[in-house]
Amino acid sequence: MKKILITGGSGLIGSVLNNHLKKNYSLSNLDIKESSDKTQKTIIGDINNFTDVKIASENMDVIIHLGAVISVNSSWEDVLKNNIESTRNIYESAKVNGVKKVIFASSNHTVGLFENDSPYKEIVAGEYNNISPESIKKIDENVPLRPDSYYGVSKSFGESIGRYYFETFGIQSVNLRIGTVQKVDTPKSSIRHFSTWLSHKDISQLVEKSIIHDVGFEIFYGVSNNKWRIWDINNAYKKISYMPIDNAENFRD
Numbered sequence: 001m002k003k004i005l006i007t008g009g010s011g012l013i014g015s016v017l018n019n020h021l022k023k024n025y026s027l028s029n030l031d032i033k034e035s036s037d038k039t040q041k042t043i044i045g046d047i048n049n050f051t052d053v054k055i056a057s058e059n060m061d062v063i064i065h066l067g068a069v070i071s072v073n074s075s076w077e078d079v080l081k082n083n084i085e086s087t088r089n090i091y092e093s094a095k096v097n098g099v100k101k102v103i104f105a106s107s108n109h110t111v112g113l114f115e116n117d118s119p120y121k122e123i124v125a126g127e128y129n130n131i132s133p134e135s136i137k138k139i140d141e142n143v144p145l146r147p148d149s150y151y152g153v154s155k156s157f158g159e160s161i162g163r164y165y166f167e168t169f170g171i172q173s174v175n176l177r178i179g180t181v182q183k184v185d186t187p188k189s190s191i192r193h194f195s196t197w198l199s200h201k202d203i204s205q206l207v208e209k210s211i212i213h214d215v216g217f218e219i220f221y222g223v224s225n226n227k228w229r230i231w232d233i234n235n236a237y238k239k240i241s242y243m244p245i246d247n248a249e250n251f252r253d
Contacts, residue, residue, distance in 0.1 A: 001026050002211065005060045007047050007090065008067030010035040013105065013181055013203060017064065020204035025211070030056040030067070047086040053093045060097065062211055065090045065158075066105045072112075072149045083154035091165040101172040103210050104162055107155040108177050108196060108221070108231065112148030114139050120230045126191035128228070138232035141219035159219065166217040174210040177231070178203070178222035187226075187248040195228045199246035209240040224248060 002025050008014050009029030018040050021027060029035065029042045030053065045052030047067045057063055069082045087104070094102050115124050119131050120139070147153045162173030179196040182189065187197035198206075202224045210220070220236035223229050226248040236242035 002061040003028070003059060004062045004064060004211070005030060005057050006064045006066060007031070007053075007086075008065075008105075009040060009042065011066060011070075012183055013178070014066050015040075016181070016200045016204060017066075017207055020200075021208065021211075028056065028060075047089060048081055050089045050092065053086075053089045054096055057090075057093045057097050057099055060099050062101045062103065063090055063094055063099055064103045064105075064207065068105070068154070069151070072109055072151045074149075074151045074154075076150045079150045079154035083151070084157050087154075087158045088161060091161055091171065094171050095165060095169050099171065101174065101211075102162065102165075103174045103176065103207060104158050106159055106175045106177045106219070107152065108179050108223075109148050109152035110156045110159065110177060111139055111143060111146050112152050113146035114143070114230075115148070123228050123230055124192040124195050126194065133227050136228075136230060139221075139230055140232035141221070141235050163217050172215055173217045174215060175217075175219045176206060176210070176222045177219060179224075179229075179231070186251045188251050188253075194248040194252065195226055195230055197224050197226055197246075197248045198222050199224045199244075202244040202246055205244070206236065206240075206242050209236075209242055213240040215239055 004025045007030045010031045034042050043056045069078045145156045147156050159175045165171045166173045179198040180193045185200045187193035221231035224246040225244040
């Protein structure tokens, strides 16, 4: 049974993944507080403290790095400490402890400024006239980084340091450009979410397949099979057989 460390396991995505993965994996969570789910094993520690991360990641096979400030409006000071320095701690601890793979919760905000361009700006605004889903040139893993915030910049850094640790030290690095995951598992709180929604089932599938398959350095978009999605999931399909089953249109009034 593979041993997996999840940072930020008490958060929304962490809780979803703990519930899904606990049947088949030995899970530990590194977090600054206990989860409300008392079945989760939590190691109390700070991802900003290298020693805490190093101790928690000993004897692990995989680290799933979710811990971060998550607001797109986060200040530079907050992302520097909580997103940039902490992600370096994760990869350096993986190197020191011989952890073979890091699955990094990147973000669609690494390429968020594409949403200033047509047809993406119309689609996320729900203005579908004169656009067919089949005609959309989807944003893939090869486009240039276009972060839309300090938060997006911090996630871009995470992808870059993952590339460095893969090419220099051989640590597999899976970077998930996650869309919109909601506590209430529907896209209905925003018209944009009919494009960007990622269901609980689909994020669970994406992460588990990232665990199972051997990869080098990869970027995968985390989005459900939404009719109006603007991101390309073909790379995840080809490399790890990701096949999302949910579609935001099923929730359209």
